Amino acid sequence: MGLGRYVALRVAWAAAVSMIIVTIAFLLISFSPNPEIQDAVRSASLQGENPAEARERIKELRGLDQPLHERYLDFMQNVYTLEWGWSDSRNQPVEEALLESVYYTAQYSIPWTILTVLIGPLVGLYSAANMYSWKDHAATGFAFAGWAMPNFFFAIILLLVFGIWLEWIPITYNTDAAVFSLENARQLFFPVFVLVTGSIAATMRVARNESAEFINADFMKTAKAKGVSPFRAYAYHVMRPTLVPLSTTLVGQLLAVFLGSSLLVEFVFSIPGLGRTTFDALVAQDTNLVLGSVLIFTFIGVVGNLLEDLVFTVLDPRISYDDR
Amino acid sequence: MSDEPLLEVENLRTTFDTDQGELIAVDGIDFSIEQGETVCIVGESGSGKTVATESITRIVPIPPGEVDGSVRFKGQGLQSIDDEALRDIRGDQIAHIFQNPQEAMNHVYTIGWQIVEGLKIHQDVTDEEARAKAVELLDRVGIANASARFNDYPHEFSGGQKQRAMIAMALATDPDLLIADEPTTALDVTVQAQILDLLNELQDEFGMSILLVTHDLGVVAQIADRVIVMYSGKVMERGDVYQIFEEPAHPYTQALMKCLPEFGGNAGGIQGTLPDPTDPPDGCRFAPRCEHAASDCTVGDQPAEIEIEPGHLASCIYYQQGYDSSVVQNDDLGTNANERTEAADD
């Protein structure tokens, strides 16, 4: 089986997984109590009307009187045509609300991802090259301090020290700041910093251990005996094989921190991103918006996993596509 | 360029800084290699023979290692030149192949890429020229269908094929000296013989000198012109291959011979273990395991090498003035070893 076919199959599998998750979301919603109907029934009985009639009326209005399979097909169609319904709490279409949130989330996620991808492997390699020296210990210590500190807590401390006591950074987030402005850089510095410290430790540890193995590998001696310069040896003979296991860690770590911590960090730094929006939607019982957020997170997770697998397969020539 | 040997090593000493103190891997050895000659360094593992060869172009890790002494290659002193100049020689005029071909190649690059890499570092060639040269070399070392297999990864090659590819890589720049460190140890017996034959053939064709490290006297018999027997960082005996096999003079060489299956020896090797390289014994390094050891053997330093016949030297006190060399000489090894050498020469 060729690489092309493997990629096609893997993409198809990712699509199937996302479909299953969307289906589960649909079933959960279908079988859970609908606050809108309950509202309608309550207000009908308060006004002396027939509650059963009101229930039927609202069901008809929302299309809930249709058989389950038809509602499922409708639902799926809407999901894939990006018609995710109306958000009551934000008074705008769900996809619009989400797009706005993603805009803010991306502003810190992109620099964070780039920095993690750049710094993690390089610091790991540096540590491995100076293994057990004070440089290695310093780099490892720094990385683990960042990892051990809960991001949420770290964010609050930073905000307290630099925002409130020293007043170096704004404590409120200004949504009007232009993307590429100094003001935006200032207000995003600490969120990015907190996330990078959180995601870098695992990346760096894997980079350090794997590249240490390759630095001492026999093929490094071969390279040296061939007259390869130290820089080239590190770049080609150590970094490149390290990227194979590292790619998995990198994507996994970024996803984990994104799903786990970025919401909390958004909350602390009051960034109106995806996490904030999801949280607000939950509080406001805005079913459509909650569902939309869940779909976005699902999508990010599925795409992340897909990337992880594809990158790994492309990077490691020893993997035979037949085995997978 | 006249009578000067291709490589001349004097008082080579390689030490490593370890937690147990200074580890002396190579303790002041001399040897030289002539143009087109094959020299074998033989000894048990841990005798310092690998470190000795890796000290020539300083591919031993430094630090923690430190290399002292004089290494002259084609009249140029290698011990004093800087890393960059040394890199120009490594893989160009002095090439290496190693013991374990499974690990000696990087698994994420194709065989072809790895041959071309060395070639492009040392020669100003285009990609196409480098590729053509690599394919030609792969073909020459016996890889069938070389131009297709250029794009194979190491895991798609068998152990023997990988060692062939390593040889192709080493020969890419037409080196003057090929240093082969246990090149057949990790291979099947039948493949071992093929690789040694190939090295013999290529030596005739390319006219290079070979410095081969091995613990296997069978390999020595097949390929060597001259032999250096090393033990615990010191040279015990040296001579041409006939002298060593027919009249092994040093008790250590004799003990190695006795381990050969022809003498009913077991593969287990010589009784006892090598001395601790961080704390070598006084006197002869081999004394703790030597059946002839006398009280004089354990004082001072390793006995000086004494010339027994032209080109045949041994470092054992029994060859010094005032001792009776027949004690160690009259061993019953000579005749049998003779047959063995002749058999191997066929």
Ligand code: SF4
């Ligand atoms: S010097 Fe003494 S211990 Fe060393 S080989 Fe000769 S007899 Fe044996």
